[in-house]
Amino acid sequence: MTKITPKTTPIYQTSVFTFEDLNELELYFEQPGQQYMYTRYGNPNSDELAEEVNKLEEGAGAVVTSSGMSAILTAVLAYSQAGDHVLCAEEIYGGSAALLSQELTRMGITVTYVPSEELYSLDSHVHSNTKLLLAETMSNPLLQVVNLERLAEETKRVGIKLVVDNTFASPVITKPLSLGADMVIHSVTKYLSGHSDVTAGVVVAGTADASERVKQIMRVYGLNLSPFESWLAARGLKTLKLRMRQHSINALAIAEFLERHPKVKQVWYPGLQQHPQHKLARLQGCGLFGGMLSFRLEDNEEAVNRFMRALEHIPFAPSLAGVSTSISHPLRTSHRSLSPEQQQKLGITIGVIRLSVGIEETVDLLADLAQALEEV
Structure with a gap:
């Protein structure tokens, strides 16, 4: 029989392995x-x-x-x-x-x-x-x-x-x-x-x-x-390096867009020069700043809901870092277990939205965010 050498490791879908003696x-x-x-x-x-x-x-x-x-x-x-x-x-x-x-x-x-x-x-x-x-x-x-x-x-x-x-x-x-x-x-x-x-x-x-x-x-x-x-x-x-570059490119473009938008009160992204640790992030991150950012709308629940409902291609999903862009709400998901005092001290308010930026075309992401922000 011809020797089979797989290029990709097969799935060893077994709970136990056998021994001869x-x-x-x-x-x-x-x-x-x-x-x-x-x-x-x-x-x-x-x-x-x-x-x-x-x-x-x-x-x-x-x-x-x-x-x-x-x-x-x-x-x-x-x-x-x-x-x-x-x-x-x-x-x-x-x-x-x-x-x-x-x-x-x-x-x-x-x-x-x-x-x-x-x-x-x-x-x-x-x-x-x-x-x-x-x-x-x-x-x-x-x-x-x-x-x-x-x-x-x-x-x-x-x-x-x-x-x-x-x-x-x-x-x-x-x-x-x-x-x-x-x-x-x-x-x-x-x-x-x-x-x-x-x-x-x-x-x-x-x-x-x-x-x-x-x-x-x-x-x-x-x-x-x-x-x-x-x-x-x-x-x-296997595609991590490629993905991280595109995540970072898209996130920086979106952070700069959100920073200029009148409906956005604040943006947190290390790639922005105004970020307090921007220089450190540039040095420690080899010029890349990642695909995660957060921004704050007015601290009004209905304004947040209007924004979420208006997004056509970016879902509200309480996780992060997929190839597709998604938003999350820290106050109601990842940091829900903190006391109100802890949430307030950290600045996690009802208007804070976390954006996990994917690897889609930058222009498409900006367009969806722009039209959703018009509904706020």
């Missing part, structure tokens, strides 16, 4: 990584995805998980346990805050949220049992850019680990490990996969020891990703 089984335990036994422990498709993301992030090892949330859980548990204390940047994805405040506190892990203006001076927040700081490269939803090199220096100074959620930026724009972070996480659901058809996460470790720890957590907690979703995400990953 006990000798072959022992080889599995003696030589890890040479063979597979059970898909919760490892599968060629999930390993391929993890290895490709690890290369992009220049890590020491990675593991893919069942969702972005399970990636956050894995990263936090890699460095902390009951009785420990963790820090989290105040402006963070609402799901991350809910995990820390509502669930991990039940496991005996305490959390303190650090205001943006205190992020680079942690002495007053660090205790003897503080283990890590969780932050985002670009914050969700108001696109504040963290100086990762400076933050890494500060976390090392106070003796804690830095875990960075790099979902909004992607490794095409920023590589946190190269700037001093200890661990990087992504919701693969978003840019890495890129087509709104996968739910997945990934944790990339900066050291071999940390890599083994996150793999152990994934296996024991059963946070593994299925073979089919691993295959889909690996396929999407």
Whole structure:
């Protein structure tokens, strides 16, 4: 029979792998990584995805998980346990805050949220049992850019680990490990996969020891990703660099348009020169600013609804980073779990709309936004 060599890795849609005898089984335990036994422990498709993301992030090892949330859980548990204390940047994805405040506190892990203006001076927040700081490269939803090199220096100074959620930026724009972070996480659901058809996460470790720890957590907690979703995400990953360039081109054009529009009160996008971290974003992002932006209409629910209903090609979808443009509403979706006081302090009001800019023709996106804004 002619040898078959597939160009693309096949889908290993199996829960278990077979062995010839006990000798072959022992080889599995003696030589890890040479063979597979059970898909919760490892599968060629999930390993391929993890290895490709690890290369992009220049890590020491990675593991893919069942969702972005399970990636956050894995990263936090890699460095902390009951009785420990963790820090989290105040402006963070609402799901991350809910995990820390509502669930991990039940496991005996305490959390303190650090205001943006205190992020680079942690002495007053660090205790003897503080283990890590969780932050985002670009914050969700108001696109504040963290100086990762400076933050890494500060976390090392106070003796804690830095875990960075790099979902909004992607490794095409920023590589946190190269700037001093200890661990990087992504919701693969978003840019890495890129087509709104996968739910997945990934944790990339900066050291071999940390890599083994996150793999152990994934296996024991059963946070593994299925073979089919691993295959889909690996396929999407192949166009990441091309997609990120077009996302960034479109987002900058839209941000500049919205900034000039009389119905728009404020725009948050690192590519705008008026953005407070514009220079940092340009340096840290290699000249690309990503596909995410937020803007504020008047703080009136009916005005927001009129705008949403008037859009003809841009749907209201509470997620982000697909090839098709969509809008979301942070107050009612991603940051719904925050208290009114937290929402107000962060500036997440009823008029704030998050725009995930796709890779469509720029002129078509601008036209749809323009006609919808006329209805506000």
